[in-house]
Amino acid sequence: xxxxxxxxxxxxxxxxxxxxxxxxxxxxxxxxxxxxxxxxxxxxxxxxxxxxxxxxxxxxxxxxxxxxxxxxxxxxxxxxxxxxxxxxxxxxxxxxxxxxxxxxxxxxxxxxxxxxxxxxxxxxxxxxxxxxxxxxxxxxxxxxxxxxxxxxxxxxxxxxxxxxxxxxxxxxxxxxxx
Numbered sequence: 786x787x788x789x790x791x792x793x794x795x796x797x798x799x800x801x802x803x804x805x806x807x808x809x810x811x812x813x814x815x816x817x818x819x820x821x822x823x824x825x826x827x828x829x830x831x832x833x834x835x836x837x838x839x840x841x842x843x844x845x846x847x848x849x850x851x852x853x854x855x856x857x858x859x860x861x862x863x864x865x866x867x868x869x870x871x872x873x874x875x876x877x878x879x880x881x882x883x884x885x886x887x888x889x890x891x892x893x894x895x896x897x898x899x900x901x902x903x904x905x906x907x908x909x910x911x912x913x914x915x916x917x918x919x920x921x922x923x924x925x926x927x928x929x930x931x932x933x934x935x936x937x938x939x940x941x942x943x944x945x946x947x948x949x950x951x952x953x954x955x956x957x958x959x960x961x962x963x
Contacts, residue, residue, distance in 0.1 A: 793920035799837035801867045803830040807859055818857040831879040831901040834867035839905035839916040847940050849900040857885045857896055871933035875913035876904050878933045
């Protein structure tokens with residue numbers, strides 16, 4: 786059985802790009818991409834990125850707020866970009882951005898984004914496994930890396946896995962803490 790490396794990995798090592806053309810069966814009656822299709826594609830690109838970073842099978846554990854900022858129309862081309870922001874023990878946070886433009890490459894715009902969390906599993910796909918840390922190199926990567934701890938803590942509070950009083954990163958944002 787091949788061993789997995791737990792040496793820190795650069796964000797670029799697992800950066801994943803996926804492109805889709807919006808076809809009639811992807812749209813709603815208004816000719817816009819249906820949100821569910823976009824969420825599916827975002828989950829796929831994020832899972833590929835997470836699997837590359839973790840060198841393991843991964844499962845989606847959480848998705849933060851997906852913002853549908855701008856409509857994506859029939860016939861447009863979307864590009865989904867996924868990058869690792871931070872790795873914890875057996876979980877990894879992935880940032881996904883969605884860009885759209887027409888078939889000629891005109892009218893480019895950022896339409897959507899979200900943070901996905903995945904848990905890495907052993908080869909039997911049952912037990913969480915440790916994963917390599919992230920080595921942020923650019924200032925943008927460093928900013929996303931540092932803010933990931935706050936996003937993780939908020940996810941844990943909202944899911945009921947920790948209490949706000951036990952938070953260290955975001956405790957000051959909760960007013961009812963003694």
